[in-house]
Amino acid sequence: METMEAVVVRRLTWRLVPFLFLLYIVAYLDRINVGFAALQMQRQLNLTDAVYGLGAGMLDRKSVV
Numbered sequence: 578m579e580t581m582e583a584v585v586v587r588r589l590t591w592r593l594v595p596f597l598f599l600l601y602i603v604a605y606l607d608r609i610n611v612g613f614a615a616l617q618m619q620r621q622l623n624l625t626d627a628v629y630g631l632g633a634g635m636l637d638r639k640s641v642v
Contacts, residue, residue, distance in 0.1 A: 611636065 579587075611633050619629050 615629055615633070618624065619626070
């Protein structure tokens with residue numbers, strides 16, 4: 578018979594891992610969208626690579642905190 582700790586860990590794993598995987602996919606898609614946005618936004622707003630990179634970096638740091 579399994580210990581109570583093993584049962585709790587197994588149940589938490591089955592509930593958390595799919596949710597964490599979904600969050601990982603969403604974060605990856607968000608990073609891809611920032612890259613695609615650069616293609617049109619830089620041209621329309623006349624942003625340099627450095628200015629866009631600074632803004633994208635600040636967005637990335639905000640999501641970490």
